Amino acid sequence: METLSFEFPAGQPARGRALVGCVGSGDLEVLLEPGRAGTLAIQVITSVNGSEPRWAQLFQRLFAGQQLPALNIDIHDFGATPGVVRLRLEQALEEVAHD
Numbered sequence: 145m146e147t148l149s150f151e152f153p154a155g156q157p158a159r160g161r162a163l164v165g166c167v168g169s170g171d172l173e174v175l176l177e178p179g180r181a182g183t184l185a186i187q188v189i190t191s192v193n194g195s196e197p198r199w200a201q202l203f204q205r206l207f208a209g210q211q212l213p214a215l216n217i218d219i220h221d222f223g224a225t226p227g228v229v230r231l232r233l234e235q236a237l238e239e240v241a242h243d
Contacts, residue, residue, distance in 0.1 A: 145189060145190070145191055145193075146188075146189075146190050146192075146193055146194075146195070146196070147187065147188070147189050147190075148187070148188040148190065148195075148196050148199055149185070149186065149187050149188075150185075150186040150188075150199070150200065150203055151183055151184065151185050151186070152183075152184040152186075152203065152207050152212075153182065153183070153184070154179065154181075154182060154183055154184035154211070154212050154213060154214040154215065155181075155182075155211050155212065155213050155214060156181055156213060156214060157178040157179055157180070157181055157213060157214040157215075158176070158177075158178045158179070158213035158214065158215050158240045159178065159213075159240075160176075160178075160239065160240045160241075160242070161175075161176060161177050161178070161240070162174075162175070162176045162235075162236040162237075162239035162240050163175050163176075163236075164232050164235045164236045164239065165232045165235075167220045167221075167222045171222060171224055171228060171232075172219055172220060172221045172222055172224040172228065172229060172232055173219070173220040173232075174217065174218070174219050174232045174233060174235075174236045175217070175218040175219075175236075176215050176216070176217050176236045176237070176239075176240050177215065177216045177218075178213075178214065178215065178216070179213075179214040179215045179216040180214055181214050182214060183214055184207065184212055184213075184214060184215050184217070185215070185216050185217065186203060186217045186219065187216075187217070187218050187219070188219045188221060189218075189219070189220050189221065190219075190221035190223075191221065191222060191223055192221065192223055198226065202226055202229060202230065206230060206233060212237070213240070215240070217233075217236075
């Protein structure tokens with residue numbers, strides 16, 4: 145198991161929280177909570193050792209050019225594919241946007 149941490153610039157703290165997915169069967173769980181103003185902080189707990197470059201590229205593609213709210217994002221990965229990761233993140237961000 146590895147724990148990875150990433151940070152990106154963000155706006156003001158989000159008002160809502162979201163929980164999507166579940167750990168198991170090649171899926172993952174994503175928890176979003178309001179964060180510290182100006183910071184989007186991501187922590188990934190993954191069972192796939194050596195996957196930090198893949199996660200970094202995924203987050204850079206997903207968050208580049210966007211002004212997201214300040215969030216703390218916790219991801220519990222169970223070997224999910226990049227497509228599933230993106231889907232779950234987009235679901236969680238949509239939930240937070242509607243709170």
